[in-house]
Amino acid sequence: MERLYTERSSRRRFVEWFLGSTLGAVALSVLYPVFRFVIPPEVAESATNGVLAGTLSQMPSNSGKVFRFGSKPGLLIRLPSGDVRAFTAICTHLGCTVEYRPDLQEIWCPCHNGFYNLQGVNVAGPPPRALEEYAVAVSDDKVWVSRRA
Amino acid sequence: MMLMALVALVTARSGAADEPPASSCMKCHLSLTDQLQAVAEAFKDDIHNQPRLGCPACHGGNPQAEEMQDAMDPEKGFRGTPAPLQIPDLCGGCHQNAAFVKQFAPNLPTDQLSQYWTSVHGQRFKTGDSNAATCVSCHRAHGIMSVHDTRSPVYPTRVVDTCASCHADAQRMAPYKIATNQVADYKESVHYHALTVANDLSAPTCNSCHGSHGATPPGVQSIANVCGTCHTRNMELFRSSPHQEAFANLSVGGCEACHSNHRVLSPQDSWLELGDDGVCGRCHKREDRGGAAAIGMLAALQLAVHTTDEAKDQVARAERAGMLMDEADAALQQAHQEIITARTQLHTASVAAVAEPTGAAVKAADQALAGARAAFEEIRYRRTGLLVALVLIVLACVALVLVIRQLERPAPPSG
């Protein structure tokens, strides 16, 4: 055995080294993704639940803005009273994107002249249903919008 | 408890609690045959079939009297079947009386009769034409129901067939020289489709544009206003366009000229073409300013639509491959909305007004496309990474085979 070892030592050592390093490389290629996997991503929560819709300082009273909620548009409104509300921006009539009309203090759909009040309830024109309202949470300057439970 | 039982017994005796005590008119007529019975049957569902109204409201007579002579005594106020020319005043006798109507339906309008006199039907009626439509032509004489009742001939989805009973009848309309294609045209329109297929009760039917009681076709100048009660934006933009004045001078109806009045179909971008199939081409040529504007608007719109469609395809492909395309979807939604805005802005007949939203649409579509490209890039990166891993594994396999062979190599002769 010893003779075999010394005679073949260089060849054998190379083969063993080759095996060791390739197995090590395979192990690394397995462990690297595992390592990155266990570190949580920036958005730590799985959610179509919470979205940062905007900041208070950028929203004067009696103004509205369209923001992205998942893959769909949402409407964020700052009431004249200073309160913040959020609704889906998809009109319940034929799906156009609604907007906030500060002059009328109502939500308006430009497609067929539909109107919703500040509770999201359809009040005039063709829309058959109210706009779904979202839950709003304000922390620091940030406005978080999430689906109601 | 005993008292309640007694009350229950009494009300049970005189019929179900909801129905009014049966008048002698109803009791008798229901036992007759043919038309005389039919009117009573129909009246069962009539909205006037309630206490203080009932048959006597229009026919007079005594609903308590059991004998026909008593009940139908002209001396005692029985009026019999009203003549066609008496109808409007008969109905209007109550319905114009706000104080009276308020006792039954506090918010029911009471201007129907005065509206009627302004209508074409009313005008003709005044000339003594007994063929002209009156209240019962649309509401029926017996079995009148609320406009909110789906069985009523004036329920939104049924209005067109009610109007059609005269207006689609060529023989009937011949003396008045009124065309009879309106109903057929309307039934091809997007409005009819919205009403009957999409169940959108806000969609317009005959009375939406012509008025219910004051039924009159809107004058040429008024068409834009009428359409504009729903399509406000388009009306505003049209008014600001050179077409407003030009059409008025030519006595051409505003919206009607391009969209038709009854056969309102889904407008196509190809309408902007100047060839035979184009709508703009009906008046404009390449050389004139309008023609150039049409060409410019069409080009802007086609670019936006084409870019958006391509982006939509790519995003769908990426989604099918398992990638999350939320941002791209949102961008596509925006592009779609901008294209709707651009198509609305067409009514200004201004290339600049159309180019602004189409530009925004192209930008959003490009964003979505970039998102899709990034997704494909990510897929490629993943496949490359896995290919590398595979190569490493194959190398490790090779190393293993070498080691195995090394181990099992027969021992060399000593020395």
Next chain:
Amino acid sequence: MAVIQRAYKFLDERLQLEPLAEYARHKEVPRHRYSWAYFFGGLALFFFIVQVCSGILLLLYYRPTAEAGFDSVQFIMTRVRFGWLVRSIHSWSANLMILAAFIHMFSVFLMKSYTRPRELTWWTGCILLALGMGFGFSGYLLPWNELAFFATRVGTEMVHKTPLIGDWLLRFLRGGDDVTGATLTRFFGFHVAVLPMVTTFVLIAHLLFVQRQGMHVPASAHAESQRRPPLRFVPNFMLRELLVWLIGLALLAALAAFFPWELGQKADPFASAPANIKPEWYFLFMFETLKLLPAYIAGIEGELVGLGAFGLAALLWFFVPVFDGRARQGKRSPIFTVIGWLMILYIFGMTALSLAGGLSK
């Protein structure tokens, strides 16, 4: 190498590993024309280990509720780094594990390795296969997508037909009368706690039996195995097994990269079932058989007869070491070889038929 030797010495001093090491050094694996089949058990074990590891990783982000289940899987696939890889690997490895287990079982059957003295190994093996399919069935629901939801509904509906205990069994599985969030919670509990615990014990027993008794040589290869020198278990067989595992890993990586597992649509219990609900492929042969049975057979509901037949077949299969007298005596057992091949053809054929869309009715 020196490190390994030092570590061994350390442990040996404390745990007396030398007798075990001696046993391992002398352990041999026979070689013959069917000995390639010996690797499949280990391969199934490899895929199981992959499942445990990838499953634990998924557990870090998965949420077992009807509201969040789908979203959390979507989150893993789209936001967590390499989440798509872990999930795809978990889904593919499940299938490869069951496939390897089936191949292992059928090769064992055809080689008659179930016979005395290895009955216990066969029985624990059958239980392991059942546990594996239980893993598959419970895990399939967890992403809470349309296909999974309806497949689970149909699958659990089947148990309802069991006489006497059908109702109880249904409510036990579903956590209620219908498939709801309660079902999901329950299946999750089965999948990550109950089944792993039971499987661990049965697996350890199965492996201990195999190690203790060594490999069985089929009667037809007996002469050859005597002629050819056996493989030493350490390190020769183990290195070969490692090679097979690496090939398995390569296959897994390729599948995960080029055929990533779909997410599907979130389950909507009030929507009508999509047109082609099918269970996972390893249930397809049963699914297809039940579809082809007539509505009534001799007055009994066709599906009940089918389920009864499956139950009976499983029982007979389980007790095959008892029935196969010839194998017990070390002789060739052609009848059981034929039965084995018929079973393989039946399962293969029905699965293929189901995948091809079934017969048009």
